[in-house]
Amino acid sequence: MELRKSPRIGVHSRSFFARAPIDSEGAVVNLSTKGCKIVSDTDVQPGTVLKVWLYLPDHGWPLKVQLAEVRWTWGLAFGLEFLSMLPEDRQRLDRVLQAKQSLLIPADLCR
Secondary structure, eight states: OOOOSSOOEEEEEEEEEEETTEEEEEEEEEEOSSEEEEEOSSOOOTTOEEEEEEEOTTOSSOEEEEEEEEEEEETTEEEEEEEEOOHHHHHHHHHHHHHHHHHSOOGGGOO
């Protein structure tokens, strides 16, 4: 059963996330319009609400997610759902994902 609401694209980018007293960093390893997976040494729990800054390959400055919630954890990884971001950040995220998707080889061509 697939629980994700949108497909995720593999990436490898830096991220910072904050919620007092948590102020940490991690690596974004996959990304979608609705959320991402981060690998980090920081222990977070499902239900934790964070601010997140994603350093994506399209710019030197971060994309800011104003509100994200930890939905699951597994070892050093956790999944975030993006709850709130500015429209310009949402548009930027969409552009990055579209550019990444255009570089992917369709599954039916991989034989």
